[in-house]
Amino acid sequence: MTTGPGHQVAHQVAIVGAGFSGLCMAIQLKRDGVRDFVVFDKGADIGGVWRDNVYPGCGCDVPSHLYSYSFARYAGWSRAYPKQREILDYLHRCVRRWKLGPHLRLGTEIVAAHWEPQERLWRLRDAAGSEYTARVLVCGVGQLNRPRYPSVAGRETFAGAAFHSARWDAAWPPEAFAGKDVAVIGTGPSAVQFVPEIARYARTLYVFQRSANWVIPKYDYAFGPLARRAFRTVPGLRLAMRGFMYAVVGETLLYSAIAGSPLGRVVQKFSTRHLNKQIPDDADLRAKLTPDFPIGCKRILISDDWYPALARDNVEVVTEPVTEVTTGGVRTADGRERDVSVLVYGTGFRATEFLAPIDIVGRDGVRLQDRWREGATAYLGIAVPEFPNMFLLYGPTTNLGHNSVVYMIESQVRYIMSWLRAARNGQVEVAEGALARYDATMRRLLSRTAWEGGCTSWYMTAGGRVVNNWPLRSYRYRMATSRPRARDFLVP
Secondary structure (H helix, E strand, O other): OOOOOOOEEEEEEEEEOOOHHHHHHHHHHHHOOOOOEEEEEOOOOOOOHHHHOOOOOOEOOOOOOOOOOHHHOOOOOOEOOOEHHHHHHHHHHHHHHOOOHHHEEEOOOEEEEEEEOOOOEEEEEEOOOOEEEEEEEEEOOOOOOOEOOOOOEOHHHOOOEEEEHHHOOOOOOHHHHEOOEEEEEOOOHHHHHHHHHHHOOEOEEEEEOOOOOOEEOOOOOEOOHHHHHHHHHOOOHHHHHHHHHHHHHHHHHHHHHHHOOHHHHHHHHHHHHHHHHHOOOOHHHHHHOOOOOOOOOOOOEEOOOHHHHHOOOOEEEEOOOEEEEOOOEEEEOOOOEEEOOEEEEOOOEOOOOOOOOOEEEOHHHOEHHHHOOOOOOOEOOOEOOOOOOEEEOOOOOOEOOOOOHHHHHHHHHHHHHHHHHHOOOOOOEEOHHHHHHHHHHHHHHHOOOHHHOOOOOOOEOOOOOEOOEOOOOHHHHHHHOOOOOHHHEEOO
């Protein structure tokens, strides 16, 4: 369907975002018999983060048999932890299986969404000026789609090649770094994956670390022909693998670190042993790589090759704060400038700025970003008062630090589908009191977790408020979203 500026197209449901969240919503609509829906995405392809992140070594830190829809479990994964291309291919298979192609509007960036109270619908506008209307708006843009750059002077003056890991320059495969002096600013989940890839080629690699991370082994390996055949043919094997990873690794071991339980301290000792084992002969480097906060405060990194990469003779871990990017290098607080010709930012995303920069205006002219000035909040991470018939996927307090977020997304989609069935021709809006009670509970529970253990993380706003994460085991979220509570919503 082609539209010119000003043209209006009406739909029953409009979904913004064609990553795991938006596609899950689209599939469930199709399975429920709803045909009048559209999925917008600013990119030229589906996939969200798995389309955008193509840096060397890019992959998932959730086991492959757990990182898929429960209704579309996949037998063909090639390894224990899937790589970017394989995940994107999986999503394309889902699009083909459920024939979502006619519903996709790719290359269409939604920049504004305004609620029309008289007509009880949402009016959307894209970057080209075209307009669309929908009775229900579902926002599935995710938390990790807008790169964050460090606020240091001189970034624009750098004369060499510079790019963010989430906007990797295709002209720079790992071998292109051969003989180059390279700086990497940031040591988060993306850097853990691409640094080992480029460290093998760079002449000198400076890794600028603001704070150390707790790292545990990944134990990644390729599935051999026998294992892959077994996953295809042995009844229940994939489900058993999925259940083990979910219950034992995620809900028990990794969650214990977040909850600060005695078992969590065992996980921290395990992480320390991993560091000591992989860097046995360099006490100074081990000291740089030992965090000064409890495990779980920041995202636990999972890697088999991060520490060996940092221990290479051509790699230097720099812990002095970066104060300036110059035309030819990076200067730190001690006044030293390290000359480099390539600069890679592994500094993560603007994860706490949910739905920005879309201008979303709800009932009585209330702007969502004004309402979220002190930090994003949403009832169950899904609904916001004063924004009728609008639902969020992967919204505030729905990120996980211990398990597969796909599980959370499916919980949210089921919940939204329940409301769509109950109010198929009407209007629904969460009550202020329901959000206030939910938010108070989240604040109390979050205060008990390692996330508020004294570190700075992407889970926090500039004011120090954790807004991204769900503080309980994920099955508790599934229970909380199992059935809508009518008293928490307004249905005119």
